[in-house]
Amino acid sequence: MEFRLAEKKDLKAIMKIINAAKDFLKSEGIDQWQQGYPDCKVMRKDILNHNCYILAEKDKIFAHAAVTFSEEKSYNKIYQGKWLSNANYAVVHRLAVDNEYKGKELAKLLLDKIEELVFKNGINSIKIDTHQDNISMQRLLKKSNFKYCGIIYLEDGSKRLAYENHLEGDNLWKN
16 A cells, blocks of 8 residues: 555545545534535645645555645644644644545554654654544544644634644654
8 A cells, every 4th residue: 555645636536535524424423524624625725735645555545634744823822731842743634534444544554654754854743633522533643642732723713622743753663
């Protein structure tokens, strides 16, 4: 399985995964991703900006996430806690796995590959946020060495739980 940047030709498969994730969240009573976001426009922008990474084998896409290396405005203020570091960081957004392959550790593998990418880019910190009711994402983050740091608010005022993984050189791939 290869970890690579998504290409324009991957958009349809990525949107299939996103839409299935929206349906799953809805079925779980989680209001995350229920107001249209993320949509085709957002995902197309991720691809064109070289921020969308996928796990794929030939033409089959198993999982994807957006990874950015710029400051996240919503992360400037954190409540009821603090970030692990104030150094430069990467941010992971819109992580989703094809429903057919859930439970096969692909989300963990994707985060491991993102750690490698971030570390190779000279960054030692990854930040991510999730909905307070998204327990499966919270479990994944804990399993992937992310630490709960506090609460942030998105630009639309939505509350999110904030996590950070501070990468530490040789210990990075010891899992």
